Amino acid sequence: MKLPLKYSARSLLVRRGTVMMTVASIAFVVLVYLGVLSLAGGLRSAFRTSGDPAHVVVLREGALSETSSFFSLERGREVMALPGIAKNADGSVVAAGEVMILNNLPRRDGSMSNVTFRGVSSESFQLRPALRIVDGRRFEPGTAELIVGRRLSERFPTLGLGSELTLGQLRFRVVGIFDAAGSSFDSEVWGAAEDLSSAFRRTGYYSSALLRAGSEAEAAALVQRIEDDQRLRLRALTEAEYYAQQTAATTRQFVLLANMLAVIMAIGACFAAANTMYAAVSARTREIAALRVFGFKRRSIMGAFLLEAALLGLVAGLIGVLLALPLNTISTGTTNFLTFSEITFSLRTTPMALLGGVLVAVLTGLIGGLPPAWSAARKHIPDAMRAV
């Protein structure tokens, strides 16, 4: 005969104060776990939304990122003339040679970070359809104007709409703020490629080229064609793949950190859960004996106490999740270690992470509840009956 779920649930409510404190301590474990995971989730989603699998990124052979890549304009033109690139109605190819420049600028709190400046052409906008101007207007090529990702402009006071800044040799003005739907372009400043390369004396080079293929299959063929061409000495990969590689190391580190913290904190919380459950068992010694007399098996008693501990964990897990949800409204920034440039992103708690958090809490309750449940099941009936 099994004890009903209601017995375990109502038993929890009997000692509200103690249970609540334990629930709180486990909920904080879940909060920390989800907090760190939301960094990884946010970073990953910022970069995932950046890459289109039908787009091909072209870099110098051996380069891992656009910032360390460069090749001559001539080589760039050769690549953009390859067959397999999508064309506009007027016959022009949907491809853009771009220049990436890192410039050290102060954040709002005074600390310095490298900001990515992307020198683009008009096709660059066509290649990133998610990017739209939310304030001001687009830049005019040749007039030293810039547009800035909204999140970046919030973090860097010198990048607000209307502000002027000297880059290399030229005085630039911010004429627009754009939103790129949470992608990594939100962490960039865009200007005309010619303007930026002449300001920084980087003329004659592209950092990268972005090409649109007709389909994913054609993108793969285009990648193969560029990689196989020994004469070009260029590296090609799909845009989706490129951005996945950009964050892999950093997100792995956050996940590792989250797991480590969760394990250590959960061990501590297990002891707390054990304490609570031991108290519950000893307070109910006579009740347990009575149940045994009524014919409930040791197994049922143990099951009931384990269930009670698991429920305690579940409640804590759900509270932890609730506490973690507001994290989704926070946006922050760090550096991309591959390029040493600023990336801003919103924290994101993914459904998988939330599930993981609840699981951590339930496991904490179960593991902590196991020894007390065991001791409850093994109580000697006559002794237990006599207990006060």
Place this chain on the structure above:
Amino acid sequence: MRKLVWRNLLRNKRRTLLTVASLAMGVFLLCVLGALLQTFNPTETETSEKRVVVRHAVSLQFELPEAYWRRLETLDHVEAVSPLSWFGGIYKDTRPENFFSQFATDPKTLLEVFQGIEIDEASGEAWVMERRSFIAGRALAEKHGWRIGDEIFLKGEIYPVDLNLVLRGTFTYPDDQAQENQIFFHRDYVEEALANPGMVGTYWLRLDRLESVPVVIEAAEAMFENSDARVKAETEQAFAASFTEMLGNVEFLFGAIGFAVIVSVFFITANTMAMAVRERNTEVSVLKTLGFGHRRILGAVTAESAAIGFIGGSVGVLLAAALVRAAAQALSTMFPLFSQMTLRPGVALLGLAAALGLGALSGFIPGQAMARRSVVEGLRKVA
């Protein structure tokens, strides 16, 4: 009264033990977080404060002309100048455990600017003589099993050349062991492979004395004010800090985690003490009847929980001290920066103080309610 505190601690041994254990885990975590955070703020050493780093004003993506080398040498108070270019090549693969700092430099001036580098004379000379050779920090060489005469291959990532280097010596850096996770080789060799572009990533200047630092920084920046490549000069610390700064709010992140740990631990100890106090209603009333004052009863309960805090904190600190090296080893494969993590006394003390404070506080709160309750009420209540 002391005996009463002690007896009460042992009255429910299992409960005390479990609380101590969970406290210990919390303090252990706080200590590790503290140790991690300290790796971002390395100790300032005597020699490093006399060094100034000169780099391109825009960012490290830009290099400085070779000609700046001689000009910087002419500045007053500058005793030696060495060029250092971050090569950033790939050794074996891109996994973090194969990452280490690689600098193309000028061997002769490097050893003048970094006097903390210790290398035996014969190896040093062999390195200076041979264009294709490199020296490695001893810790790094041991990690990868490199022996003198071994060749390594670096695939160029930032620079479009690959390097084949031969090991001619290992160095130690007693001032700052973190510096042993790097290799140095001839910039002439790289320059040649690149067809002599004549560029340098950073210049490192050793000054005559500490007081010269601001003067030299100003003079170096002024020297190139109107050149194509303006420079930014800063102390070695400021340069190192700029990388940590880029990380953003690491301190805030760790602080937030630490705070959550403390709150979580507080709930645990407070819960224990609340349980302990609750079962003592009757006996406390008896004590009061016997003439023990409120303050003494409150003191006894606070002392009891402070003792739990102290024991738990001590266990946590000891645990952290014992495991910090192992943790550093485990972490260094993912975060090379943390390989030199150590538990400093300040951090340990802070962890212990936190445990003690939390313990005392969690006894004080229920203790106060208990001390205030009237004798009659206490006697009437059954646990």
